[in-house]
Amino acid sequence: MENNFKMIAKCLYEFEDELAKELRELGAMDIQKGVRHVSFVGDLGFMYKANLSLRTAISILKPIFSFKIYNEEDFYKKINAFAWENLIDKNGTFAVESTVNSEIFTHSRYVVFRTKDAIVDRFRDKFESRPNIDTDRPDCQVSVHIDRENCEISLNTSGDPLFKRGYKTATNIAPINEVLAAGLLLKSGWTGQCDFLDPMCGSGTLLIEAAMIACRIPPNINREHFAFQKWDDFDEDLFEIIKDSTLKKVRSFDFEIKGYDKAPSAVEKSIQNIENANLSEFIEVKRQDFFESFKTSERHLHMVFNPPYGVRLDVDIPKFYAKIGDTLKQNYPGTSAWFIVADLEAIKHVGLRPSRKIKLYNAKLESRLLNYQIYEGSKKAAKQ
Numbered sequence: 001m002e003n004n005f006k007m008i009a010k011c012l013y014e015f016e017d018e019l020a021k022e023l024r025e026l027g028a029m030d031i032q033k034g035v036r037h038v039s040f041v042g043d044l045g046f047m048y049k050a051n052l053s054l055r056t057a058i059s060i061l062k063p064i065f066s067f068k069i070y071n072e073e074d075f076y077k078k079i080n081a082f083a084w085e086n087l088i089d090k091n092g093t094f095a096v097e098s099t100v101n102s103e104i105f106t107h108s109r110y111v112v113f114r115t116k117d118a119i120v121d122r123f124r125d126k127f128e129s130r131p132n133i134d135t136d137r138p139d140c141q142v143s144v145h146i147d148r149e150n151c152e153i154s155l156n157t158s159g160d161p162l163f164k165r166g167y168k169t170a171t172n173i174a175p176i177n178e179v180l181a182a183g184l185l186l187k188s189g190w191t192g193q194c195d196f197l198d199p200m201c202g203s204g205t206l207l208i209e210a211a212m213i214a215c216r217i218p219p220n221i222n223r224e225h226f227a228f229q230k231w232d233d234f235d236e237d238l239f240e241i242i243k244d245s246t247l248k249k250v251r252s253f254d255f256e257i258k259g260y261d262k263a264p265s266a267v268e269k270s271i272q273n274i275e276n277a278n279l280s281e282f283i284e285v286k287r288q289d290f291f292e293s294f295k296t297s298e299r300h301l302h303m304v305f306n307p308p309y310g311v312r313l314d315v316d317i318p319k320f321y322a323k324i325g326d327t328l329k330q331n332y333p334g335t336s337a338w339f340i341v342a343d344l345e346a347i348k349h350v351g352l353r354p355s356r357k358i359k360l361y362n363a364k365l366e367s368r369l370l371n372y373q374i375y376e377g378s379k380k381a382a383k384q
Contacts, residue, residue, distance in 0.1 A: 003043045004029070008154065009050065009057040010037045013361045015183040019056045022186075026053055044235065048242040051158055051226050052218045055182035055209070058161050061143050061154035069104060069151050072114065079118035079153070087155070090127045093134035094119065097156065098144040105146060115144050139230045159227030166222035167277035170269035171203045176306045180362065182209045182219060185304055187358060187369060188338040190214075194255055194300045199290035200307055201259030204270025204283075210304070211282045214253045218246040222277060253282055256297070260288035291323050294331045301335040309342040309365075318349045325351035328374050335374040342367045 011019045016033045023031050026049060028040035042050065050060050065082060069075045088094050096119075098111040105111050116133065119142070123130040131139075141156040163179040185206065190196065192214025198206045212219050220226075221243070228234055261267050270285045295301055307324060308315045321341075328337050329352060341347055342365040347354070356371040 004041050005043070006030075006039060006041055006063055007047060007050065007157070008034075008037050008039045008061040008063065009054060010059050010061065011056050012036065012058065012177075012180060012183060014359060015056045015179075015187075018183055018186045019054065022054050022056060023050070026050065044233070045238055045242050047157055047228065048226075048239050049246065051162065051228070052220050052243065052246055054162065055213070055219045056179055056186065057158075058163065058179055059143075059156055059158040060162075062157050063152055063154045066150065066152040068149050069102075069146070070149065071104060075104070075111075075151065076114055076118045078151075079115055080122050082122075082153070084119050084122055085126065088119070088123075088131050088140045090123055090129045090131060092131045092139040094131050094140040094142060095133060095135045095138040096142045096144060098146070100144075100146045102146045102148055104149070111144055111146060115142065137225065137230075138227075141227050155227075157226065157228045159225060160223075162220060164223070165208075165219055165277075166224060167208060168203065168205065168273050169276055170272045175203050176205050176362075178205055178209060178219070181205045181306075182213070184306075184338070184340060184360075184369060185210055185213055188302070188304050188336075188371065190302055190304065192253055192255070194302050195297055196255070196257045197260070197301055197303045198258075198305045199260045199288075199293065199303065200305045201261050201270050201285060202266050202306070204259060204273045204285065206304055206306065207257060207259045207270065207283050207285070208274060208277045208279055211253070211257050211279045212277070214255075214257070215282065216249050216251050217279075221247070255299075257283045258296075259283065259285040260290055260293060261285070262287065262289040291327050293327070295333065295335065298334070301332065303332070303335055303337040303339075305339045306362075307339055307341070309346070317343055317346050321346040321349040322351055325349070325372075328352065328372055332374050333376045337372045337374060338369060340367050340369050344368065 013036055019038045020031050020033050023040050028042050030041040032039045067078045096112045096115045098108045100108040100111050120130050143154040143156045145152045163177050165178050196210050201207055267285055267287050274280055274283050342362050352372050354370040355373050358369040360367045360369050
């Protein structure tokens with residue numbers, strides 16, 4: 001137990017439940033849900049496993065110290081007093097990130113600058129050299145979280161956000177974030193036990209995340225780098241053991257995962273990304289206008305998609321969403337259809353009653369994840 005330590009997994013708003021469930025299934029201890037984060041306890045190997053395996057985490061932080069702050073000078077002094085030389089080499093590199101909810105500090109960039117100053121000044125006072133700033137791939141990434149008078153300093157174990165899975169080299173106009181895509185799929189109840197369709201697949205993110213969930217493939221297995229790999233205590237042998245153990249849980253998939261898009265460029269991009277993720281054997285993508293498509297099997301179909309919402313793609317919202325509703329109702333019996341909507345007025349035009357409405361954010365846009373159960377025949381007949 002003495003080798004265990006607290007960690008914090010950051011997530012998107014309203015995905016705390018999914019992240020906590022993921023952590024439970026991975027074997028984390030002392031799981032505590034917060035707002036946009038879940039804290040937990042584990043050892044070094046679990047830190048590696050969390051980074052490789054969590055689908056809804058944006059980053060994994062390792063808290064190193066915390067304190068109360070009452071003014072700017074107080075903040076600087078407490079950062080400056082910490083023994084940073086035990087974590088950062090005087091000839092090495094570091095970077096600082098921050099999240100701030102405070103009356104003392106009103107701007108997160110200012111917190112970043114003051115933290116850098118405090119760390120650099122400590123090295124200047126103690127040594128003849130000081131570490132440099134490297135925002136791309138630092139040896140040490142410091143995370144500052146201020147909530148009112150409470151300040152927690154952590155090391156970011158992930159480095160680049162975990163939505164940078166390593167498979168996406170081609171994107172379309174309005175790509176969906178990989179972590180959000182995985183979260184939508186988990187909220188929809190997708191486990192890989194039926195056929196799947198994304199009828200507006202864009203660059204293929206939902207398809208890839210759906211296949212990885214279905215096959216239990218760790219989402220970050222294609223990443224080239226995590227921040228902890230630059231740390232002095234990085235155990236490469238242990239990391240390889242953890243990697244191998246996560247890959248042993250991969251399972252086969254007995255259903256179909258399909259993607260449609262009417263834009264040839266989107267189809268090309270999604271095929272490229274699917275190849276990058278080594279998932280071509282599980283996913284079929286073709287050029288197809290959803291509004292002219294039909295369900296291709298008698299089996300139950302699970303559908304999740306991210307339709308255009310008129311911000312970066314120009315669409316006639318009332319007409320477009322009415323066509324979504326008509327297509328689902330007429331052409332897709334025996335389907336559980338889920339899609340995310342950022343234009344809340346658009347919901348009225350679908351012409352179907354959603355069985356679920358979940359409040360989310362897509363980037364900074366307040367959105368709803370909607371579910372429509374399209375029954376075989378009438379709803380009444382389906383319930384008998």
